[in-house]
Amino acid sequence: MARKTLHPKQARSRESTRKLLKAAAEVLGQRGVEGTTIPRIARHAGLTPGAIYRRFANKDALIETMIIGILERSDERLRTALTPAMARQIPLPVLVDQLIESMLISYRANPGLLYALRQFAQAQGQTRFIAKVTRIELRTLRYIVDLLLEHRREIKHPDPETALFFVNAMLVGTLTELILVDRDMKNWRAVMPKDHQALKAELKRMFLNYLSVEEQDG
Helix, strand or coil, X not given: CCCCCCCHHHHHHHHHHHHHHHHHHHHHHHHHHHHCCXXXXXXXXXXXXXXXXXXXXXXXXXXXXXXXXXXXXXXHHHHHHCCHHHHHHCCHHHHHHHHHHHHHHHHHHCHHXXXXXXXXXXXXXXXXXXXXXXXXXXXXXXXXXXXXXXXXXXXXXXXXXXHHHHHHHHHHHHHHHHHHHCCCCCCCCCCCCCCHHHHHHHHHHXXXXXXXXXXXXX
């Protein structure tokens, strides 16, 4: 069957929407929730405010669409990059090391955006948007837990599945506090590991010790 080609007008509209979502993420990361305005997003995208209002009812609707897109793409990338079959071939301590390394890089690459997304979501209350965000986040977490459960026999905790959900929550909470809330350990620096590798080593030790796994790299 021939591949469907978008009408030029549709293609332009889709490209404009992509520019707006990208611009919204960049402005939000730089300016925070309060500093992110429709005119600023439009200028950053090289479009007019009218181009935004033709697609989104207001700033919140634009940001909500942007957040859902980020979460869905992140979930899809994880599933493509690491399958259960691949996880089975990687020693558990190495798999945990890779998970923590990936999260550290992500948090440090986009601290302003991640912090602003967290602020925005917390301000929304119980909405359909928050319900959808929660579903995607839990789906991603479920996938990570299932990958790690490929090594269930190595986990000596009496309840491996619950332990994996809990230790992942501890990891996210720690990174959020140290990198997002404290803006990369400005206040905690005096009492925390001084560099990336040292911090990763302590996070890995916390993760594996909670699971009662021998801390060896295979």
